[in-house]
Amino acid sequence: MRHRNRFSHGNVELNMAAMLDMAFQLLAFFILTFTPSPIEGQFALKLPPPVAQTQPETLTPASNDAEAMLDLQAIHLTLLANPEGRLSAVLLEDQPLFEGDWTPQHATLLNNQLKEIFQTPDSPFHQIQIISDKTLHYGDMMKVVEVVSRQKLANGKPLREIGFSERNTR
Amino acid sequence: MPIQRHAHGSEMNLEPNLTPLLDLVFQLITFFMLVINFKGASLDLSLKLPVLGSARPIEWKKGTEPIVINLRSDGTAQVYGEPIDPAEFFAAMARQVSTAKNPDQEAESRPVILRADERVPFSRINELMTLSREHGFENFALSAMAPSTQTAPRNRATSDRTIPAAREPGGSP
Incomplete structure (x- = not known):
């Protein structure tokens, strides 16, 4: 109490200049290291084991080959590229789905076809195998991956098993 | 900015009030600390x-x-x-x-x-x-x-x- 009384009439002032110097240094550090990060998204996949390119119609569910069985449970989507590496055609189970440049109508068509396959009750399919030309650009491949990753299985779970393989060119 | 007058005898001591400036700087520091992204x-x-x-x-x-x-x-x-x-x-x-x-x-x-x-x-x-x-x-x-x-x-x-x-x-x- 005596202590407080001794200073009660004094004028105590903090020296702000030193603190301000430090604060400015911190500010300079944060400004210099600041890099606005872009809004980036990802498409999560669970990579299934590799499946050999086979002719599905020649296989039967009674086959003992585990690889062949996996193959039977996968939908095959083939992506063809033009000489510039752009997407030129998409085949669903070796049947041409569309040709030409990628358009929103093509995306809708692919989406509807896949939805029909995967959301059919008792559908045996639970994965997609994307077979692509070697030269296809990542940007064009991702347009197809975007549609594929929207699909849900018959049990309501999202389709995550998406396999990739290179197309054998003869 | 108010000017503080301190009379020490006949001398007048003029000091800018740094508190608002410091407040502003701390707010800027807080902002940059929150948005900093080391994963970048x-x-x-x-x-x-x-x-x-x-x-x-x-x-x-x-x-x-x-x-x-x-x-x-x-x-x-x-x-x-x-x-x-x-x-x-x-x-x-x-x-x-x-x-x-x-x-x-x-x-x-x-x-x-x-x-x-x-x-x-x-x-x-x-x-x-x-x-x-x-x-x-x-x-x-x-x-x-x-x-x-x-x-x-x-x-x-x-x-x-x-x-x-x-x-x-x-x-x-």
């Missing part, structure tokens, strides 16, 4: 990622540290700005994982994020995915840029209603 060092911002409407950031499980691989248009792979040989890199990562208490769980908790330039050919992408799978890293993510006209929260809120694929393996469904 793993991203190669020179890459031109494809722009896709439904690309959304994935919320990984707590404690998950993804492996980010940048793939430039000339085909070179980089991790934290350093060029790597993918085969050697995945072999080293697999060795590191194998020393963990539960290697399978550890491999599962280390997703691989591939950030590739949109002009990279599929053969190079496939090579990385094959290596990743062979070394036990089955959780893979392909990066794309969200359209710049949409802000992240609005994008998430609207797209959850329109697009059924909510790709958040670690987050709540």
Whole structure:
């Protein structure tokens, strides 16, 4: 109490200049290291084991080959590229789905076809195998991956098993 | 700014009041501290990622540290700005994982994020995915840029209603 009384009439002032110097240094550090990060998204996949390119119609569910069985449970989507590496055609189970440049109508068509396959009750399919030309650009491949990753299985779970393989060119 | 007058005898002491300035600087520091992103060092911002409407950031499980691989248009792979040989890199990562208490769980908790330039050919992408799978890293993510006209929260809120694929393996469904 005596202590407080001794200073009660004094004028105590903090020296702000030193603190301000430090604060400015911190500010300079944060400004210099600041890099606005872009809004980036990802498409999560669970990579299934590799499946050999086979002719599905020649296989039967009674086959003992585990690889062949996996193959039977996968939908095959083939992506063809033009000489510039752009997407030129998409085949669903070796049947041409569309040709030409990628358009929103093509995306809708692919989406509807896949939805029909995967959301059919008792559908045996639970994965997609994307077979692509070697030269296809990542940007064009991702347009197809975007549609594929929207699909849900018959049990309501999202389709995550998406396999990739290179197309054998003869 | 008020001028404080201190009379010490006949002298007048003029001092600017620094408190508001300090308040402002601290607010700026707080802002920059909140928005600082140390993970940005793993991203190669020179890459031109494809722009896709439904690309959304994935919320990984707590404690998950993804492996980010940048793939430039000339085909070179980089991790934290350093060029790597993918085969050697995945072999080293697999060795590191194998020393963990539960290697399978550890491999599962280390997703691989591939950030590739949109002009990279599929053969190079496939090579990385094959290596990743062979070394036990089955959780893979392909990066794309969200359209710049949409802000992240609005994008998430609207797209959850329109697009059924909510790709958040670690987050709540």
